Amino acid sequence: MPTIAxxxxxxxxxxxLTAVVEAALKSCSRVVVVDNTPGDGPFLSDTLRDRDGVTVLRDGRNRGLAGALNAGLDELKSIAAPSSEAPDLVLFLDQDSVLTEDLVTGLAEHLTDPTVGIAAPAPWDEEQGRYYEPGTANGPDIAEREAVITSGMLVRRTVLTEVGPFRAEFFVDHVDNDFCLRVRTAGYRILRDKRYKLAHSLGQRNQHKLAGVSVASSRHPTWRLYWIARNGTVLIKEHRKDAPVWSRNTALYLVWWFALRTAIEAPRGPRAMAMLRGFRDGARGRTSRRYLPPGAEI
Structure with a gap:
């Protein structure tokens, strides 16, 4: 078995979070927890500091998803430096994704193929008993993907070194898509194995009536709508030639999101403005810090 952190x-x-860490320790030699909670605490993550094999990073800042992932990778490098025993593979998780017993070892088998840079499970909605991504249930067990979500993905360390860090300017949304598209551009394959399900929460889902049709939506705070629109637009511009299908589908997704959020979710005006500003800034390559949540920084 390769070494995994x-x-x-x-x-x-x-x-x-405790359950996530305990599950990860069954297959990982080291777990680094990066807690983005702003303030002085103490917080639940502090209770994990005394566990063997666990490192907790918490400095009272919210550095965003990308910043937290990069901080965790930097910590792994510093831990490995004295002994030169860097892990072969790195597993990425969030605080509500608990691993099944054989998930990590099963994904690691795919990475024996040097052409594979990332192996990932299929996100699973336990409450509704279905896969999150449409078409997964009727698709092949192992499918090549242009992008997968961050939580649950297992990445070859050498790929992380080659492709570079997660994109800190994205803060939270599309961080996974940006990283995966860069991995693909570098010539590596991304595999999703639906035999390994990862229970994953997408937040509160609400049902609405739109033109007589029941529509489900995951309500995001207004500030996040800006980043969804802005970062998606940036990636469409950058990858419209090397990932045309992904770019087209993402453009359609953003149009649908804009229509849905402005039609059924109050306050409609501020939410529409956040996305419109996101589209504008993404097209111009700009970033507005006014849409960072309180206590956040990039």
């Missing part, structure tokens, strides 16, 4: 991100974590 994990980086877990957290934000105002609850007891699920």
């Amino acid at each position: 994990a980086v877990t991100t957290a934000f105002h974590p609850d007891e699920r």
Whole structure:
């Protein structure tokens, strides 16, 4: 078996974080927890500091998802430096994604193929008993993907070194898509194995009636709508030639999101403005810090 380390991100974590870390330690030699919760604490993540194999990073700042992932990777490098025993593979998790017993070892088998840079499970909605991504249930067990979500993905360390850090300017949304598209551009394959399910929360889902049709939506705070629009637009510009299908589907997704959020979610005006500013700034390559949440920095 290759050596595996994990980086877990957290934000105002609850007891699920402990379960995530305990599950990861069964297959990982080291788990680095990066807690983005702003303030002085103490917080639940501090209770994990005394566990063997666990390192907790918390400095009272919210550096965003990308910043937290990069901080975790930097910590792994500093831990490995004295002994020159860097892990072969790195597993990325969030605070509510608990691993099944054979998930990590199963994904690691795919990475024996040097053409594979990332192996990932299929996100699973336990409450509704279905895969999150449409078409997964009827698709092949192992599918090549242009992008997968960050939580649960297992990455070859040498690929991380070659491709570079996560994109800190993205803060939270599309961080996974940007990284995966760069991995693909570098010539590596990304595999999703649906035999390994990862229970994953996408937040509160609400049902709405739109033109007589029931529509489900995951309500995001207004500030996040800016980053969804802005970062998606940036990636469409950058990858419209090397990932045309992904770019087209993402453009359609953003149009749908804009229509849905402005039609059924109050306050409609501020939410529409946040996305419109995101589209504008993404097209111009700009970033507005006014849409960072309180206590956040990039």
